[in-house]
């Protein structure tokens with residue numbers, strides 16, 4: 015698939031297609047070394063931008079590299095990711111015209127550092143975190159206000175297909191949270 019990296023309106027540079035892409039087409043792999051969440055924590059503690067992608071097993075994170083990891087986020091995406099037998103691919107959500115930037119919804123999770131979105135879409139939710147994660151953060155904040163517990167948030171965020179995903183261990187006061 016002829017893809018190029020060019021300056022992007024959304025963020026610094028993005029990945030663009032030079033030819034039309036048909037809906038459903040497999041566009042590019044989200045490739046990179048496989049590491050554990052613990053390694054991701056160690057490598058990227060406090061990093062402002064990472065290319066981590068959490069697999070569905072909750073135990074594996076792709077440390078993304080190459081074109082597949084460089085797609086920008088949008089709240090109104092033209093691509094989606096899918097995990098097939100442990101590999102992650104980017105697929106076209108709709109027909110995409112030559113010259114369009116390829117974007118997908120990162121659904122970030124597992125961090126509380128701000129990740130404001132500047133995708134410019136009328137559907138923009140203002141953050142690259144998933145709605146589910148933001149709801150979880152709000153619940154946790156409400157809980158903190160009620161108690162004197164100091165719960166240190168993890169300092170790393172990863173992208174995910176599954177917006178409800180999270181690999182952190184919950185404390186004993188944690189409320190039940192559906193992972194699936």
Ligand SMILES: [Zn+2]
Pocket residue numbers: 088089090131132133134135137138139140141
């Ligand atoms: Zn947005």
